[in-house]
Amino acid sequence: MTTWIIAYSKDGNTSILRTESDRQPDIDEAVELVTRKAEQDYAGEEDAYEHDPDVEETPATRLSERFGITVTGISQA
Template identity: 45%
Template sequence: MTQWTIAYTKDNNTSTLHLQAAQKPSLDQAVALLRAHAEREYEPLDATAQDNDLEGPAQELLQRFGITITGIAREE
């Protein structure tokens, strides 16, 4: 199996989540893995009026936890 790193930003800091998988995770898979991680590690944010226009799983991650995925890379 290959080691993959999902890089993300939260509160103007870059963090990483590591996983092993045979293939590079898709963005949807990365969002699901990061959402599960965020639910264990972070408090959800309070909803604001500016969040109403956001849609989709990546935007939900941003809206709910303030997290943006910045990359998925294979570790060497």
């Protein structure tokens, strides 16, 4: 198994999430992993950001709107 690092940004700060996988996670998998971590770490902070009705609803935009988090990269450790 390979260790992968998912970098994400919240409030101008960069954080990382490590995950083990035989292959590099795609962006959708990375967003799902970061969303699960955000639900644990930032419980109660949801809806701190405004919903933009003109933006397409995707898991990445929901992560951004709920927690102010943007996935910025996926790399091998």
